[in-house]
Amino acid sequence: GSYGAVYKARDLRTQELVAVKIISLTEGEEGYEDIRGEIEMLQQCSHPNVVRYFGSYQGEEYLWIVMEYCGGGSVADLIGITEEPLDEPQIAYICRETLK
Template identity: 50%
Template sequence: MDRIGVSFLDPLNDYELIHRIGCGTYGDVFKARNIRTSELAAIKIVKLDPGDDITSIQQEITMMKECKHKNIVAYFGSYHRNTKLWICMEYCGGGSLQDIYHCT
């Protein structure tokens, strides 16, 4: 995880979880607020078990970090705390991409 720049600090020092907004393949997604800036965020919390292949999660984080465009969800950072990985990103009120795809 070190090569993708994951923090080992407590994410609850930076983010306040508001409520769960969905469940994904790897874990739950929460609407949250940055404590310092009050900016809304979406946080995917992934439970990591010993021996898990986290290659696809690492690829997702790397791709999000490298994509900077007004039409792509912004990546804010990641935390590894206890047995969970928190992936913090821009909050988009329209729902998940999968929800939008199915509606259109």
């Protein structure tokens, strides 16, 4: 993920897998507004093709963002593991699913 490392974790209340993005706040202020924007966007978005937001927690040194765990990875992961560039039908499918 952007601006931090993402880890797989388990919600102790529900026992469901979640993704936890951990962002260092001690590495400067650049990008902080982008991070806040990402949180606001996730809070407002409810769509089957967008990762669900469960909450965020801020300490003195770190910000934790808890989101839906997507075991299949991201589109960027998919592009990174393919040996050849995606063809037009694959790109069209990804775009269509994203825009739904």
